[in-house]
Amino acid sequence: AQKITQTQPGMFVQEKEAVTLDCTYDTSDPSYGLFWYKQPSSGEMIFLIYQGSYDQQNATEGRYSLNFQKARKSANLVISASQLGDSAMYFCAMRETAGGTSYGKLTFGQGTILTVHP
Amino acid sequence: EAGVTQSPTHLIKTRGQQATLRCSPISGHTSVYWYQQALGLGLQFLLWYDEGEERNRGNFPPRFSGRQFPNYSSELNVNALELEDSALYLCASSLLAGGASTDTQYFGPGTRLTVL
Numbered sequence: 001a002q003k004i005t006q007t008q009p010g011m012f013v014q015e016k017e018a019v020t021l022d023c024t025y026d027t028s029d030p031s032y033g034l035f036w037y038k039q040p041s042s043g044e045m046i047f048l049i050y051q052g053s054y055d056q057q058n059a060t061e062g063r064y065s066l067n068f069q070k071a072r073k074s075a076n077l078v079i080s081a082s083q084l085g086d087s088a089m090y091f092c093a094m095r096e097t098a099g100g101t102s103y104g105k106l107t108f109g110q111g112t113i114l115t116v117h118p
Numbered sequence: 119e120a121g122v123t124q125s126p127t128h129l130i131k132t133r134g135q136q137a138t139l140r141c142s143p144i145s146g147h148t149s150v151y152w153y154q155q156a157l158g159l160g161l162q163f164l165l166w167y168d169e170g171e172e173r174n175r176g177n178f179p180p181r182f183s184g185r186q187f188p189n190y191s192s193e194l195n196v197n198a199l200e201l202e203d204s205a206l207y208l209c210a211s212s213l214l215a216g217g218a219s220t221d222t223q224y225f226g227p228g229t230r231l232t233v234l
Contacts, residue, residue: 045225104166104174
C-alpha cells in the first residue's frame with residue numbers, strides 16, 4: 001500500500017521569502033508519479049508541479065520547484081519569492097502503477113496550510 | 119480552454135435522500151475521477167471512469183455509484199444519504215486513456231454536499 005506523509009500541519013513565511021513544504025512517500029513500485037496541488041479557501045485543487053520516478057532532474061515550474069530525493073523517498077515543494085496569494089492548503093499526492101497497470105487514483109497527504117505574512 | 123466544471127456548486131439534502139452530482143471534463147480528456155474531501159478525513163479516492171467504463175473504485179459502500187456518458191461527462195450518485203456523507207466532492211479529468219503514472223489530473227471547483 002502506498003502512503004504519503006506531510007508532517008507540517010501549518011507553515012508561516014514572510015512575503016518574498018522562500019519556503020519548503022515537506023513530503024515523504026512510501027511505495028514498493030519503481031514507477032510512480034508525484035504531484036503537488038494547491039487548494040485555496042474556495043476549494044478548487046490547482047495543479048502545481050509533477051515529478052516522475054524516473055526523471056533525472058528535479059521538476060521546476062516558475063516559482064515552484066521540487067526537491068526530489070529518491071533514495072530518501074522525499075519530494076519537497078519549494079516556493080520561491082512567496083506572495084500573499086500563495087496562502088492556501090498544499091497537498092502532495094502520488095500515483096502508483098503496479099506491474100505497469102495504473103489504478104488511476106491519487107493518494108494524498110494530509111496537507112500543509114501555508115500562511116504568507118506581508 | 120475551459121477547465122473541469124461541476125454542478126451544482128452546493129447541494130443540501132436530508133438523510134435518506136439521493137444526491138446526483140455532475141462533472142464535465144476538459145475537452146479531449148477521457149478519464150474522470152471522483153474524490154471525497156470530508157472534514158478530518160482528507161481526500162479520499164471514490165471512482166475512476168475511462169471510456170465509459172468503471173476502472174477502479176475506492177473503499178466506499180455500494181450506495182456510491184456513478185457513470186460516464188459517451189461525451190465523457192460523468193455523474194456521481196449517492197443513495198440513502200447519511201450525515202457523514204457531508205463533504206466536498208471533487209471531480210478531476212486527465213488526458214491519457216491508460217491512466218499512466220505520468221498522467222496529470224486536473225480538478226474542478228467541487229460540489230459541497232450537506233446532509234441534514
